[in-house]
Amino acid sequence: xxxxxxxxxxxxxxxxxxxxxxxxxxxxxxxxxxxxxxxxxxxxxxxxxxxxxxxxxxxxxxxxxxxxxxxxxxxxxxxxxxxxxxxxxxxxxxxxxxxxxxxxxxxxxxxxxxxxxxxxxxxxxxxxxxxxxx
Numbered sequence: 752x753x754x755x756x757x758x759x760x761x762x763x764x765x766x767x768x769x770x771x772x773x774x775x776x777x778x779x780x781x782x783x784x785x786x787x788x789x790x791x792x793x794x795x796x797x798x799x800x801x802x803x804x805x806x807x808x809x810x811x812x813x814x815x816x817x818x819x820x821x822x823x824x825x826x827x828x829x830x831x832x833x834x835x836x837x838x839x840x841x842x843x844x845x846x847x848x849x850x851x852x853x854x855x856x857x858x859x860x861x862x863x864x865x866x867x868x869x870x871x872x873x874x875x876x877x878x879x880x881x882x883x884x885x
Contacts, residue, residue: 767793769781770800778859841875864876
């Protein structure tokens with residue numbers, strides 16, 4: 752929150768740490784952090800995220816590791832706490848987008864949110880996908 756406030760208050764460039772990991776079971780998780788004001792700090796944050804994922808999943812592949820200055824529209828919605836078309840775990844500093852079959856995505860979302868909250872560093876919340884009116 753402090754990082755976001757600083758970026759908005761002082762303007763300038765901002766860089767979003769984004770890591771998109773493909774897991775062996777076909778699940779894809781996209782981790783999007785609040786923006787950083789420095790490209791080097793953003794890269795360091797991504798390096799830490801990749802290392803943490805690799806430590807738990809040696810078979811995981813990374814489809815994207817970047818620090819864009821502008822996010823895709825759905826990602827921007829997720830960062831701004833608006834529901835999108837997939838399950839998303841919200842924390843104070845991060846969004847985790849979950850791509851998997853519907854039942855699996857829901858289980859992962861609920862489980863991750865609970866785990867994050869239990870660690871007592873941040874509060875995790877599973878946000879259900881937006882359903883367009885039929």
